Amino acid sequence: MNELTGAVSSSLFYGTALGLMALAFTIIYTVSQVFNFAVGQFMILAALLTTAVRFTGNAVVNDLIAIVLVGAMGSATYLVALRWPETHGASPLTLVIITFGIGIVVEQVAVLAWGSYPLSEAPVLGGHFVLNGNYIPYQGLLLIAVAVVTVTGLGLLQRHTVVGKQLIALGGNRATARYYGINDLALVSVAWAISFAVLAVVGTLYLPLTGVAITTDLSYGVAAFAAAVIGGLGNPAGALSGGIIVAFVTNLTGVYVNPNITDTLTFALLFAFLVFRPGGLTGRAIELLGPRA
Amino acid sequence: MSATPARDTAPPLAVTGLRKSFGGVRVLHNFELTIPARSPGAVAVLGQNGAGKTTLLNLITRLVPADAGRIEVFGHNVLASGARQLAGLGVARTFQSPRLLLDETCLNNVALGARSVRRGRGSAGRDRAGAAAMRRAADALDRVGLGAQAGRVAGTLPFGSRKLVELARALALQPRLLLLDEPAAGLSDLEEGRLAGVLSGLTDAGITLLLIEHRMALVAAVARRVVMMDGGAIVFDGDAAAAIASPLVRERYLGAGFDQVELTKPERSDHQ
């Protein structure tokens, strides 16, 4: 029972974090048809900004500054590295590979700046309570609360504001949207900023629970992608549910079966969904399949 | 390899109950069309844009899945196969907008078709080796009048000539049923006359022709049977003269002011 409680609570927190990363992923995909595999690196960058670069003495303010900065970096990344290729005929695959490049660059710059040893960060909301012999950090509950607020907020934005509706229209057909007078440059930049801000939220709230270090592989991005695909690409609810599902399946497998295969399991699930059900659990099909014969 | 009696008498095309919708738009509605075996002359398909003519070809050649119905080509149920098997059955088609490899020469483009011939047609039928395939390709180009352009890069040719190259590629497949989508579009009058000769030669040789066409002079010259599509089904089925005179066809397609075309037989080309 103790073990189960611990596994469930850590799955819940990891799932929320993964779900938010998948949400960030989905926002960009909905608007630009791009899979942004640099999510992991920017998430970690946000954490590093509060850990290694303390702008003020107040942890909450530091976090907010990091969120704003990383959000701005999101727009900048789009404008510098992706805008020109996108408007000059680059295919979605090309854009995806570019985001891999961006992630690698960010990672190496961070290593050059701060080294690759883990940095400790005091959580915003310290302390914990004990349940069945497990330490449940309050910061984890804060993360979940923030996630709920974020998702609700974005949903409202999408449904009830002009900007939100325009963002959805952009996802349909960029050229057509432009004919309707939608300023796609501004809007897509905003979407990237929002997406990266969400990543920064995860970085500042979740990573302190697990330790902050710039990783030397790209698997955070792949895990977020897996969660987004499994839940259903282009669907915010799908992103979150995908995150929770992946987290629970892999964590519980790690605890009760074999801790070495958790990542493999994530990627195997991704592969299986891409092959058999690319629309994910919520079923919206991706229309990039070849003919049957 | 001798054909079985059943295949000899099987109709080249038998479409029954065919239905197709795109999203909420119903394009074909219980469409029926049969071309009986050994019927002479081509079958022309008329109709306004959006009547479903190209969709019909796409369904027959399996580029698009059908919602319901049955399509049989020489007795084979086509809906159980993929696009590739149709070439093996002896079906070839051209497209409204020619789909060629624009960086390759005309000869190489046509040779792609020649190299795919796989049915045993006489003792030489299975020969896909380079030189023989290239000869077949060159012959096909000659037949459509582009023999001299064989070495030219396809991308440098005008639209009409590209359509003829695509026709040559279809011919290189040695088809028994040839589906043509507006073969005369983009052709000059001279080229159209020559095309009429080529197509008449094909029907004389026993190849079944189904062509979508708007150029009534070509239709009159080549087609023995004319059907008109409207609202997803066939609303007229008769010969060319009757079609031009038909009030229904005039009202729904030709236009009331359509002048009677001089229905002269075109010059038959010497290269058959």
Place this chain on the structure above:
Amino acid sequence: MASWIAGWMAREHVRAARTDLAMAVVFAAVAVFTAGHGSAFATTTTINFGLFTLLTASLQVMLGFSNQASLTQAGIYGIGAYVAVYVEMKSGVAMPVALLASLAAGAVAGLLLALPLARLREHILAMGTLAVQVILSEAFIHLPGLTGGVNGEAVPDALINSVPVMVTICACAAGVIMALNHFRISRVGRQVLAVKADETMAASIGINVRLLRLVAVVVSFAVAAGAGCLFTETAGFISPDDFTLTSSLAVLVAVVLGGRSVTWGTLAGAAAYSVLNAETTSLPGLSDLLLGIMLVVVLGYLPSGLTGITLPGRWRR
């Protein structure tokens, strides 16, 4: 007419033969210069260049010919390497046998993967191969019985910085590029390129699209795995770090950088990347940083590369 066609085809083969000769000269010159130079650094650099050329050629088969982007070439390279080491350790066989085993392993991997990936296209296909690569990376780490785990495997009887091995690798690289050249003008090669240009048109003229895509994957993986075997001959030691997603991305950059020409493009892309990489291996982070920058700059702003190719996918305005 017949003689005209014969002359036509002969001219194409003559052109191909000229390219063959040029390739042979280039690689011979490289090998001779390296041997003459004599230093271990030169030999290692040339060996790395030759191996990387083989990997680039393997991806060229899948991507340049068949329009199937792969992010798993390094993983297959690893399969070839681990199989070779396993075979040599278990039975002490000579290198050619190990090479055959690696080639077979690559081909089998291609068969196993091409089937589930058959219906995928463009970036979804690439993501499928991405999943395969990361799974392979995990397998290399977490199957110590087969792979020595995260600490890797020592290679028995490896010939490090051996000039004969360097020459062999150069010869193989030249040979594979020549094979690509002749494949391009062969009947099957033309069908593969037709499928790449217009898949539905190709199917409508009777080309077996599924089979050709499968063959491209099998050949591509066999070549990559074979290169992995050659790699083990030169490295005293192999570990999962040699076969990561990052390495696969490097191969992709090389193909895109190379451009449209399957012969000179493969050579140019592999050479350009190898040179830049060799200059930065002093600091491993710098190498990766360079790769990241190249990915952004080459794919974003130089998509036609040095001789003119682009990644598959619909053009969007």
